[in-house]
Amino acid sequence: MAFENVFSPIKIRGMEMKNRVIFPAMGTKMAGDDKMVTDQLINYHAARAIGGNGLNFTEVCSVYDKASPKTFLAISDDKYIPGLKRLTDAIHAGGAMAGVQLWLGGSAVLFGDPTSMVVTPSDFKVQDNYVIPGASKEVITEAIKAFGDAARRAVEAGFDALEFHAGHNYTPHSFLSKAFNKRTDEYGGSLENRARFLLECIRSIRANVPEDMPLFMRVDAFDDDLEDGLTIEDTIQFCKWAKEAGVDALDVSRGNFSSAAIKYEVPPVDLPRGFNVDNAARIKEETGMLTVAVGRINDPAQADEIIKSGKADMVVIGRAQLADPEFCNKSMNGKVEDIIRCVGCNQGCYDGFSSPEVPFITCLRNPALGREAEFTLNKTENPKKVLVVGGGVAGLQAAMELKDRGHNPILCEASSSLGGQFILAGAAPRKEEMKEAAISMGDIAKRKAVEIRLETPVTPEVIKEINPDEVIIATGAEPMKLRVPGADLPHVTNSHDILAGNSMVTGEVVVIGGGLVGLEVAEYLSGNVNKITVVEMLSEVAKDLGQLRKICVMESLYHEGIKTITDAKCTEIKEKSIVIEKDGELQELPCDSVVVAIGARSRDFTDLSNYCEDKNIPCHVIGDAVRARRALNCIEEAVNVAREI
Known part of the structure; x- marks a missing residue:
């Protein structure tokens, strides 16, 4: 033992x-x-x-x-x-x-x-x-x-x-x-x-x-x-x-x-x-x-x-x-x-x-929590070939659930690795366990013998070649772009590229967006740049964090000396500053680099859904492909869809 x-x-x-x-x-x-x-x-x-x-x-x-x-x-x-x-x-x-x-x-x-x-x-x-x-x-x-x-x-x-x-x-x-x-x-x-x-x-x-x-x-x-x-x-x-x-x-x-x-x-x-x-x-x-x-x-x-x-x-x-x-x-x-x-x-x-809106506790990793009787494994009597498009946590969860039920999922991921944005989340300070969980999830899927095809962007031609009985689209989301003058200047990047190690910033940095990702990027950069200021449109930062994580993140911001400005909207980015509107007045914040972290938008998959509709292939959309949300919602949705097929 x-x-x-x-x-x-x-x-x-x-x-x-x-x-x-x-x-x-x-x-x-x-x-x-x-x-x-x-x-x-x-x-x-x-x-x-x-x-x-x-x-x-x-x-x-x-x-x-x-x-x-x-x-x-x-x-x-x-x-x-x-x-x-x-x-x-x-x-x-x-x-x-x-x-x-x-x-x-x-x-x-x-x-x-x-x-x-x-x-x-x-x-x-x-x-x-x-x-x-x-x-x-x-x-x-x-x-x-x-x-x-x-x-x-x-x-x-x-x-x-x-x-x-x-x-x-x-x-x-x-x-x-x-x-x-x-x-x-x-x-x-x-x-x-x-x-x-x-x-x-x-x-x-x-x-x-x-x-x-x-x-x-x-x-x-x-x-x-x-x-x-x-x-x-x-x-x-x-x-x-x-x-x-x-x-x-x-x-x-x-x-x-x-x-x-x-x-x-x-x-x-x-x-x-x-x-x-x-x-x-x-x-x-x-x-x-x-x-x-x-x-x-x-x-x-x-x-x-x-x-x-x-x-x-x-x-x-x-x-x-x-x-x-x-x-x-x-x-x-x-x-x-x-x-x-x-x-x-x-x-x-x-x-x-x-939360008064939530009837009982649940778990990001285990949607069966509190639904144990309902989630007894229900093996299918009609095995299907199911194409899962996207190897983030929602796609992985759906593929594993399908495999456990006796279906034949084929998971296609456009990049060279599994885990999606959970891997990025794990790059933020103190969140290494999330990266480890995403890697483990991919490994478990492989041990379950889920067919996984990396570096395989799915197109209508790929769907035609695989010829699935049903399709699950889990293509996730990508960073939203800031629509202001100067947003395409060379010293402007986004949160995903910073956490992925694809972009570097120096000097004084302004992070535009004070939600979870913006604050984590600010912490990630802390100690490697001269000064960090977070600009948020809403009346408070960290509004999308739960109470206890918010306490910890806000304590970290304080100890790291990261400044936050709320009720402020970025109206322009210049070579050495950004312009914000606060209290009805325009102000300039000096900076050398700008990181945009204003949220994520679902990737476009209309070519795939249109093909499925034309060919009468049942098509399900899950996770951030529906709209960018918390991983908890995406994983629960993946399980629910996989249980219905």
Whole structure:
């Protein structure tokens, strides 16, 4: 067996895990408005259990009925037990242990359900005229009892382990941290007093479960970006007290939703892999407790080394198992090259969770996420020859899906390599994993025996020669041209040519366009030119980035000294400057080079679609060939089309 350290068993009290991998609590929006377990949530967990995971934790599960928001799981009443039992049965049938994360959400419940009670240690100002009062002693007593009652229900529902959530700005963490806790009674002031509520909750939990049932606790290693926040020394001391109260294992996380530190909760590609492991190692050493390492652990070799080195006893592998539910099985069986890798884009998981328009989380790499039952492989009874035009990620995804279903795809790519704009995206700072994913995607397609023809621009003559039953056009997009005087001067280039290494710029550089690509080009050039200014027409830059990636990119711009000008339109490019219109006035910005990054436009494929129409060949258009969008949308579209053929 490969990676024998991370895939070795571990026993915690009476529970023995077959390996040391934990699928963690992550928000899904798959619970019903009634807070009940759904078939969708069961299928989601079962897929990861069948995929070889050791211990599945539910997402946050409300323990206190008054503070239990809609669309989140709840365990605050006996009526929830049957549904939770169906979930544990499915996880067990898949071969994993089942855990429930016991949660009291504090001010976080406002985001999902403003009718829920907010349990917070001190007065919490929501708006100038709206202040939520700190919890009364009566509420504190009820909440402590609620944790114990929830633990009893968890036992009845068949869970093997519990996790007490004491991090991420939720109620317990807010009591523990001086940044939020301003109380002057026995629940505030000293660290010992601030820990009192949490320790009473832990004792309440422990009093309602069997002696051999393990209790995990999620904690922040320390408080990032909070004045008067917890230090790692505070956390270590608290964990020692928690050990005495009955906690067995520490799930060492980071982050809070009251500051830019929210980026650590669902860390994007901008943060290094395993960025929090050393904190877990120190806490393990100084508390003597079993410890779980968390934070961008998405490679089996990385996970194995963490266990081998003794830095942690278990690892959380979360989004990597969203991207590929077979992550553990593939790793154990030595099929690492077949793993569909998480690229830390956050487009489907965090951004999808945060968007009210998105019904449940998804994944750029795995459109089947949340649709596991629907996406059972449906082999075709009528194999077809399908021409896929374009070898970017949409074309590759479509070709592989077709091959898996028993069709005969022929993929033609005009250039000499596969991956398309994903390869370009991987040239930007901190995004090497996207380039690696695109290369891996091409390699997997080849191992699936997809017929691939590089350096083969598709023309009507090529379609005639191949004579396909159906055609999928995935020709992607190309940079939009700036239509102003001087746009064709020799010192003007575009973002694609910069990232591809086809163009060089020097001196003072102006980047026209402050969306994702423009900002990444600015970062890419930083340090190699004298000065960079980004000009954006809209009122803010990075408008097309998700929240957490935006935090990281904006921090980088600040540290690199990259200037941004918003509400500004380029009206002319001169030999040594550009002219912008801002606030109704014309201004000149001196520069030596100009990079245009104003977006992309679909490539013209009318000759191909017209030929298909003339010859009655069914023709499907997917990805950026429809219109330039996020890779998440393009890949999902590719799968949907390939499943319909």
